[in-house]
Amino acid sequence: MNLKPTIIIIEDEKSICNFMETTLNAHDYKVICASTGQEGLSIIASCLPDVILLDLGLPDMDGLDLIRRVREWSMIPIIVISARTKEQEKVLALDNGCDDYITKPFGTSELLARIRTALRHRQQLEAGTLASQEPVYTFEDLTIDFNRRLVLLAGKQVHLTQIEYKLVSLLARNSGRVLTYDYIIHQIWGPYADNSNNQILRVNMAHIRRKLEANPAEPRYIFTEIGVGYRMQESQKPLD
Ligand code: CA
Numbered sequence: 001m002n003l004k005p006t007i008i009i010i011e012d013e014k015s016i017c018n019f020m021e022t023t024l025n026a027h028d029y030k031v032i033c034a035s036t037g038q039e040g041l042s043i044i045a046s047c048l049p050d051v052i053l054l055d056l057g058l059p060d061m062d063g064l065d066l067i068r069r070v071r072e073w074s075m076i077p078i079i080v081i082s083a084r085t086k087e088q089e090k091v092l093a094l095d096n097g098c099d100d101y102i103t104k105p106f107g108t109s110e111l112l113a114r115i116r117t118a119l120r121h122r123q124q125l126e127a128g129t130l131a132s133q134e135p136v137y138t139f140e141d142l143t144i145d146f147n148r149r150l151v152l153l154a155g156k157q158v159h160l161t162q163i164e165y166k167l168v169s170l171l172a173r174n175s176g177r178v179l180t181y182d183y184i185i186h187q188i189w190g191p192y193a194d195n196s197n198n199q200i201l202r203v204n205m206a207h208i209r210r211k212l213e214a215n216p217a218e219p220r221y222i223f224t225e226i227g228v229g230y231r232m233q234e235s236q237k238p239l240d
Contacts, residue, residue: 005119006030006047010040010066011055011081016104020053023108029115037061044070051118052078054098056089064096071097075125077118087227094180094228101178117176117234137172137235142212142221144172153212163188164208167201171222176234178225205230 034040037058056063080093080101137144141154151158181198209216
């Protein structure tokens with residue numbers, strides 16, 4: 001029986017593929033490579049990998065189409081491998097159902113962190129516990145107790161408005177993943193919110209940063225993904 005998580009890499013650039021395969025093998029993942037979209041789709045259907053790493057620029061197919069085709073029947077996490085300057089492409093991929101992205105060139109620790117987050121998120125979805133997952137977020141000095149709706153910084157309570165708390169807890173419950181501006185606006189302000197203007201979101205995030213970050217210009221907890229959205233530092237495993 002093979003209990004290693006299986007990862008499929010769909011990427012036509014051999015050097016990137018080899019780098020990822022070597023890295024992931026060394027960290028105890030089983031890796032399958034595909035260099036075209038068609039090959040990728042048939043391997044996904046036959047092997048049911050735990051995570052899909054997907055380059056959007058494939059020789060035979062638009063990566064966005066591949067995401068849509070997979071999402072018709074499966075919620076396997078998809079992490080897109082994207083070029084640095086293509087914010088709009090990242091947003092489109094996220095809106096079409098990919099879970100996260102990683103920007104070229106990327107390092108080993110970033111790749112492993114994205115995969116860990118995707119696997120953790122999938123387990124939570126499968127267990128149906130997403131709404132009530134770990135009751136506490138913790139990273140360095142910051143603790144969020146979801147049951148008691150408490151935010152603590154170095155043990156001291158931080159006073160947030162209702163909206164600020166909703167924002168922080170949404171990001172913290174999805175820690176390690178990027179959430180798009182649209183997604184956040186709809187989650188906080190409802191399905192009819194005007195998402196053409198994310199000014200109100202930016203203002204609230206600035207207030208939150210002032211309350212949580214020692215230096216808002218160099219955040220430790222909540223990062224801006226320029227042109228895409230926000231990502232909260234992955235929660236540390238709660239101590240037991
Ligand atoms: Ca490519």
